Amino acid sequence: xxxxxxxxxxxxxxxxxxxxxxxxxxxxxxxxxxxxxxxxxxxxxxxxxxxxxxxxxxxxxxxxxxxxxxxxxxxxxxxxxxxxxxxxxxxxxxxxxxxxxxxxxxxxxxxxxxxxxxxxxxxxxxxxxxxxxxxxxxxxxxxxxxxxxxxxxxxxxxxxxxxxxxxxxxxxxxxxxxxxxxxxxxxxxxxxxxxxxxxxxxxxxxxxxxxxxxxxxxxxxxxxxxxxxxxxxxxxxxxxxxxxxxxxxxxxxxxxxxxxxxxxxxxxxxxxxxxxxxxxxxxxxxxxxxxxxxxxxxxxxxxxxxxxxxxxxxxxxxxxxxxxxxxxxxxxxxxxxxxxxxxxxxxxxxxxxxxxxxxxxxxxxxxxxxxxxxxxxxxxxxxxxxxxxxxxxxxxxxxxxxxxxxxxxxxxxxxxxxxxxxxxxxxxxxxxxxxxxxxxxxxxxxxxxxxxxxxxxxxxxxxxxx
Amino acid sequence: xxxxxxxxxxxxxxxxxxxxxxxxxxxxxxxxxxxxxxxxxxxxxxxxxxxxxxxxxxxxxxxxxxxxxxxxxxxxxxxxxxxxxxxxxxxxxxxxxxxxxxxxxxxxxxxxxxxxxxxxxxxxxxxxxxxxxxxxxxxxxxxxxxxxxxxxxxxxxxxxxxx
Numbered sequence: 001x002x003x004x005x006x007x008x009x010x011x012x013x014x015x016x017x018x019x020x021x022x023x024x025x026x027x028x029x030x031x032x033x034x035x036x037x038x039x040x041x042x043x044x045x046x047x048x049x050x051x052x053x054x055x056x057x058x059x060x061x062x063x064x065x066x067x068x069x070x071x072x073x074x075x076x077x078x079x080x081x082x083x084x085x086x087x088x089x090x091x092x093x094x095x096x097x098x099x100x101x102x103x104x105x106x107x108x109x110x111x112x113x114x115x116x117x118x119x120x121x122x123x124x125x126x127x128x129x130x131x132x133x134x135x136x137x138x139x140x141x142x143x144x145x146x147x148x149x150x151x152x153x154x155x156x157x158x159x160x161x162x163x164x165x166x167x168x169x170x171x172x173x174x175x176x177x178x179x180x181x182x183x184x185x186x187x188x189x190x191x192x193x194x195x196x197x198x199x200x201x202x203x204x205x206x207x208x209x210x211x212x213x214x215x216x217x218x219x220x221x222x223x224x225x226x227x228x229x230x231x232x233x234x235x236x237x238x239x240x241x242x243x244x245x246x247x248x249x250x251x252x253x254x255x256x257x258x259x260x261x262x263x264x265x266x267x268x269x270x271x272x273x274x275x276x277x278x279x280x281x282x283x284x285x286x287x288x289x290x291x292x293x294x295x296x297x298x299x300x301x302x303x304x305x306x307x308x309x310x311x312x313x314x315x316x317x318x319x320x321x322x323x324x325x326x327x328x329x330x331x332x333x334x335x336x337x338x339x340x341x342x343x344x345x346x347x348x349x350x351x352x353x354x355x356x357x358x359x360x361x362x363x364x365x366x367x368x369x370x371x372x373x374x375x376x377x378x379x380x381x382x383x384x385x386x387x388x389x390x391x392x393x394x395x396x397x398x399x400x401x402x403x404x405x406x407x408x409x410x411x412x413x414x415x416x417x418x419x420x421x422x423x424x425x426x427x428x429x430x431x432x433x434x435x436x437x438x439x440x441x442x443x444x445x446x447x448x449x450x451x452x453x454x455x456x457x458x459x460x461x462x463x464x465x466x
Numbered sequence: 467x468x469x470x471x472x473x474x475x476x477x478x479x480x481x482x483x484x485x486x487x488x489x490x491x492x493x494x495x496x497x498x499x500x501x502x503x504x505x506x507x508x509x510x511x512x513x514x515x516x517x518x519x520x521x522x523x524x525x526x527x528x529x530x531x532x533x534x535x536x537x538x539x540x541x542x543x544x545x546x547x548x549x550x551x552x553x554x555x556x557x558x559x560x561x562x563x564x565x566x567x568x569x570x571x572x573x574x575x576x577x578x579x580x581x582x583x584x585x586x587x588x589x590x591x592x593x594x595x596x597x598x599x600x601x602x603x604x605x606x607x608x609x610x611x612x613x614x615x616x617x618x619x620x621x622x623x624x625x626x627x628x629x
Contacts, residue, residue, distance in 0.1 A: 108508075108509050108510050108514075109510070110508060111508045111511055167622075200521035200522020200523065201506050201508050201522040201523070204618065206621045207623040208623055230542075230543035231542075232538075233540040234543060235534065235541065237534075243519070285604040318530075318531045318534060319533070320533060320537065372620055372622070373504075373524055375534070377624065378545075378547075378625075382545045385543075385623060
């Protein structure tokens with residue numbers, strides 16, 4: 001079914017980038033990071049090769065291609081792939097390149113088809129990737145073994161709670177191992193909430209910024225909400241001050257993943273903010289009792305699956321009226337688009353069994369806040385663009401400009417939650433930057449190592465005394 | 467007495483938006499039951515029935531959600547529009563259709579919006595508007611707007627202005 005290809009060994013890391021990686025490691029120990037990693041063409045090229053082509057990355061949701069022949073065009077970083085359900089119902093990820101000359105064979109964002117036909121010379125493939133015909137095949141290709149010339153499948157594709165992840169490196173460990181203890185929290189959220197479906201089609205837009213800036217923001221930058229998003233406080237759509245903005249726990253499950261979720265006390269029934277009639281359908285779904293208990297107490301928040309899949313479980317309102325905020329769930333992919341741009345993909349998901357009315361309300365809340373026109377997201381774009389601009393300046397490079405990731409640790413403002421029922425390192429509140437540093441530690445693993453980086457759980461990057 | 471010119475209304479409405487007179491726009495140009503929609507566009511094969519998303523929106527607003535968006539811009543922290551972008555709306559190719567209901571017209575138009583921001587070159591958005599106008603006290607107001615953008619992936623950092 002389609003063809004398989006072997007991935008070649010990586011080229012050795014260029015000396016200049018190896019030196020930069022040493023600097024990053026040393027800086028991280030002091031809670032700092034060289035600005036250069038956020039805007040450098042060589043770093044970007046190597047990230048594509050070493051990080052994005054070896055990590056498990058998000059592709060799409062099963063509800064986007066429910067029927068045989070359904071397909072959507074997707075990208076692994078900057079490389080195009082067709083995410084398709086074949087005639088037998090099997091989900092596949094096929095490199096969007098004709099085996100003859102490499103012409104792109106899929107130019108629509110989505111559709112339904114039994115075959116993909118190359119516009120150049122007419123090589124035709126079944127939707128499972130098999131090469132089934134070429135014009136004048138008998139005359140000019142004779143006995144060519146078609147089974148060797150199918151569309152090339154992504155080396156690995158796995159499903160978790162309806163979410164499909166792919167990996168372009170055959171030597172990569174299974175998705176479970178890449179996720180490590182992050183899987184516990186994906187089970188606790190997506191497993192608990194149960195069947196979701198994507199509403200409509202993803203928002204897509206291109207903004208100035210580097211994917212790492214946006215990944216760290218949506219994972220764990222609770223600190224910015226109080227100021228950058230202060231317009232929401234002024235409108236009365238967010239509470240003013242107090243401990244509201246640091247109410248989340250930062251959970252570091254290892255391997256560079258991160259979770260910033262808020263939990264209420266032991267007997268609370270919060271269910272990620274979903275109303276009772278919707279949450280009535282949520283369930284254990286194989287969770288252990290402690291995990292199910294955490295899920296019931298969880299308000300949600302933000303999370304990031306390394307490297308670039310952001311998850312939001314939030315409750316917000318699209319109006320100034322007295323309507324209660326509505327719960328929504330979004331999956332968001334920060335796709336690198338060169339060193340200083342991102343193509344953002346944003347999917348809103350709703351519980352499959354909920355009413356049409358709730359689905360629309362939930363979508364509206366998500367669209368009004370986190371989408372190209374979202375009243376939160378609009379302002380984020382201002383910060384991200386200029387961070388990347390700073391990182392690309394000559395002066396920043398000449399003075400070795402370092403960004404500061406020291407919040408919390410040095411003054412002992414953050415404590416470790418000792419009796420946390422789940423895995424990972426957990427902080428007492430969200431005004432701290434452990435998760436950021438963990439992301440860059442994992443980034444280093446992938447940038448430096450030609451062998452597949454081993455998994456780790458929470459070897460905290462401790463900030464040294466100054 | 468003849469009805470005022472619907473195309474003239476759209477030109478004057480655009481002036482409010484270009485001038486960032488958004489409270490005036492909400493107060494004077496739209497009906498209380500306005501529906502304002504920008505569906506997501508998707509690239510489909512030529513034979514496909516539609517190339518707008520079924521259920522996916524960039525904006526799907528009523529008066530209350532437009533009010534929230536507009537009031538936000540008058541706070542001191544709406545960074546996306548402070549400094550404000552310079553916008554110019556070119557509204558052309560008017561196609562007027564009467565409806566069954568007295569005092570209601572359908573008008574299609576093309577819109578080209580230039581948005582200049584900071585020291586960047588700025589960008590354009592192009593699309594077609596399908597508007598429904600209703601006479602209120604002898605003046606046209608916008609009751610429904612559906613903007614079909616000619617973009618799938620938007621090459622803009624944020625959709626921070628109205629079309």
